[in-house]
Amino acid sequence: MKHAPFIAVEGPIGAGKTTLATMLAGELQLPVIKEIVDENPFLDKFYQNMDDWSFQLEMFFLCNRYKQLEDTVNEYIAKNKPVISDYHIYKNLIFGERTLKGTKRDKYREIYHVLTDDLPKPDIILYIRADLDTLLTRIAKRGRPFEEEIAPAYLQQLIEDYDDAMASLAVSEPSTVIVTIDGTQVDFVGNQEDFAAIADHLKELMK
Ligand SMILES: Nc1ncnc2c1ncn2[C@@H]1O[C@H](COP(=O)(O)OP(=O)(O)OP(=O)(O)O)[C@@H](O)[C@H]1O
Ligand SMILES: Nc1nc(=O)c2ncn([C@H]3C[C@H](O)[C@@H](CO)O3)c2[nH]1
Structure with a gap:
């Protein structure tokens, strides 16, 4: 790799992003x-x-991640x-497209692009996929406490949204290397x- 890589770990809620990013940072x-x-x-x-809180929440995440x-x-x-990093800023769009509706979604999408289009994108994404049961078990x-309210249907939708988003990133950002990890089968915590x-x-990718 010509320059020092910017690496992001991604995946739906509870997939193990923070865990894997922390382990790799140590190693x-x-x-x-x-x-x-x-x-x-x-x-x-x-x-x-x-419905009542999605715009505030998405804007909060977006502003925080923009600053970070x-x-x-x-x-x-x-x-x-x-x-x-244990996330890619693109996740704002994945969640925002799912949780927002109508004009708020349109405004949010515009703000997302204004803020992020000129910022560097990760060179490597480690995408952890996992099935619904695995995610629910890890979240539990x-x-x-606040995640006890997460509806399985919302989580299942996000699993599918993440697959779609990674497929579209592969097209829109062809220079990004996406490594998919099967987080249901591959146990990076329990199996050395x-x-x-x-x-x-x-x-190897960083060489
Ligand atoms: N491979 C694994 N095997 C068993 N437990 C795991 C595994 N990966 C993560 N965990 C556990 O699952 C829980 C969720 O992991 P973690 O917080 O890393 O997920 P995350 O993807 O960063 O979540 P979020 O989307 O909420 O930020 C933690 O309790 C973690 O210890
Ligand atoms: N709606 C929404 N938009 C986001 O950009 C976003 N990013 C993370 N999360 C939720 C998942 C975990 O519960 C918790 C910690 O990751 O926050 C989000 N929720």
Whole structure:
């Protein structure tokens, strides 16, 4: 790879993005950027009433990630230092297209493009796919109270939205390498060989 890579881990809720990004950052000695969850004032309200709170929530995520991405550019990308993030800013569009309706969705889409179109895109995406049962089990295991409200149908829709989004990114950003990980079968937490295979693949891509 000509320049230091910008790596993003993606996948639906509870797929293991933060876990994998943190493990890889340790193994490859990379700085890791993690999304802010605890200070989010809208998540619990959103899960109780999506229609009432989706615009506030999506705008909050977008503004936070925009700021984090600006900082990531200044601290790492502009200095040609590698970095791994537990999300791709494109996820704002995946969620926004699903949770917003009508003119709010149109406005949000426009704001997303105005804010992000000129920012650097990850060179490598590690996309963790997982089936509904696996995600529900992991979300329950993590035990965030507000996520008890997540409807299985919403999660199933997001699984499909993520597949569609990765397919369209492969077309719109052809220089991005997308590595798909079957998170239902591959256990990078419990099986050291599974983790080593992912880490070795990433090391190869970074050469
Ligand atoms: N391969 C795995 N095997 C077993 N447990 C896992 C695995 N990957 C992640 N977990 C567990 O599942 C839960 C969710 O993982 P994590 O928080 O990394 O997911 P995430 O994709 O970052 O979630 P979110 O979308 O909410 O940000 C955590 O409790 C984590 O320890
Ligand atoms: N609606 C919506 N839009 C987003 O951009 C977004 N990003 C993450 N999340 C939810 C998933 C987890 O519950 C929790 C932590 O990832 O926040 C989102 N929800």
